[in-house]
Amino acid sequence: MKKWENRAFGLLDKSLHPVPSELNEIDWKSGLSNKTERLAQHISAFSNIPEGGFLAFGINNDGIPIGISKNQIDEIIQQLGQIARNNLSVTVIIDHIVLLVGDQPVLIVHIPENLAKPVFPRGKTIWDSYTRSAGQTVKMSPNEVKNLIALSQGQTFEEQIALPNQTTETVINLIDFDSYFRLYNRPLPNGNTAIVKTLASDDIVKESENGTWDITNLGAITFARNIVTFKNLSRKAVRVIQYNGTNKLHAIHEIEGKRGYASGFEGLITYIMGLLPTNEVIESALRREFKMYPEVAIREFVANALIHQDFSILGTGVLIEIYTDRIEITNPGVPLVDTNRFIDTPPKSRNESMASLLRRLKICEERGSGVDRAVSQIEAFQLPAAKFERGEDYTRVTLYAHMQLTKMEKDDRIRACYQHCCLLYVSNSTMTNQTVRKRFVIAETNYPMASRIIYETLETGLIKPKDATSTSKKHAAYVPFWA
Known part of the structure; x- marks a missing residue:
C-alpha cells in the first residue's frame, strides 16, 4: 500500500458522506478536461497546500460516482504526467491508484506537497500561484504568496507579514499601542515614530527597505484594534457561544472578538465570567455568590488555547462554548504533548514568539505551572475533573459543572x-x-x-x-x- 492511500480513502469518504461536498484536499472530476491551463492550476494548488491533495476522476459534480474506463484512465495519467513535468515552475511527481466506490472504478491522482513553494504554471510569475479554498482552486492573494514563501524559507507564523508597507500613522491606527504600553506598565514614548520603533523592538512591526513598516502576524494577532482588518487573520478571531441547554440547538449569546489576543484578553475573560452561572453559599449567616467555575482555570485554558493553536489550519480559530453543564474550549491543532501529561510536562508551543510575548505581559504562566494551578482550583471548587481531548485536528478542554459523586x-x-x-x-x-x-x-x-x-x-x-x-x-x- 502507498503511504498516502489511507489518507485518500478517508478524504474521499468524507467528501461523499453524509452530504457530498468537495474539500480543499480533494477535487472531483467526471472525466479529463481539454483545458491544460486549468489542470496546471489544479496541480499548482495541491502542490502548495500542506500534505498535498487529490484529483478524483469518475465522480460527477453532484458527488455521484459514475466510474471511468481503462482507456480514460490511461489517457488521464499520460496527460497529467506531461503537465506535471512540463507545465509548472518545477517538476511535480504525481502518483495514482484505482479503487471501487460502490461498483464504480474511480481514479485517484495524488499530487504531493512541494517543498519549494509556491508552485505556479510555467510561463507565469510567482504571483500567479494557486491554492485551495472552500473546495475550489483559486489564485493566491499577494499576501498568501508572501506567507507561503516565508514558510518555504523556514519563517514561523509570527514572523510572516500580515500587512506590508504601512506608514507610521497607519500603524498607529491599526495597532492598539495603548494596551501594549499599559500591559508592560511602561510610559508612552513621545511621538508616533518613537511608539512604532518601540513596537518594532518586540517584532510587532518590522521596518521595510523603503522606510515604511510591515505589520507582522505576531503584531496583528496580539494587538490588532480589529483583527478583521487583516484579511488572512480574520477567521482567527475568538468566538464565544452560550447555549440554553446541554446541546447546540438553542444559542442565546454569540460574539466574535475583534481585538488582538493580548489587548482583548481581559475583556474576553470578563465577558466569559459574566455568562457563567453562580452558586450561592452561606458563610457566617451571610449569603455569598460564587461563579460555578474558577476564574484561574478559565484564564489558563483560554490562554493555552490561544497560544498553542495551529495557525496553519485555515478557516477556524479558538471557540469557547458555554452549556448549562459544561464549558468547552477548543483550538485548531493537536497538542504537542500527551494529554495525560498536561499537568507535569512543560508546554510546547508551535508559536514560541507569541507565547514568549504573552508570558512577558503576564497573560499566561511563565514556567508551565498554569495547568497545575487550574486543576488545583477545580479540585478546590469540588468540580469534576477537566477533560483534555486530542481530536483529529483540534485540542479541546472541557470543564464540568458541579456533580454529585x-x-x-x-x-x-x-x-x-x-x-x-x-x-x-x-x-x-x-x-x-x-x-x-x-x-x-x-x-x-x-x-x-x-x-x-x-x-x-x-x-x-x-x-x-x-x-x-x-x-x-x-x-x-x-x-x-x-x-
Missing part, C-alpha cells in the same frame, strides 16, 4: 483520581485513600468507596503503587504511571 460516570471518577494523583506528585506528595476521600468529599466511614475509585484507576494503568513491594492496603500510597 453518585452521578459521576466511571470515566469521570478515573479522570479525577488520576489528575488528583498527578497534582499531589508534582507538589512532592502522594495520593492515599484519605486524600481521595477529601477530593471526592467522601465520609471517613465510607473509605471502601475511595478504595473502589483507586482500584478503578489502577486497572487503567494511569496510577501505580508507590511501593510495589508493600502489601498494606491501609497505608498504601500511589503515584502517576510516569513517576
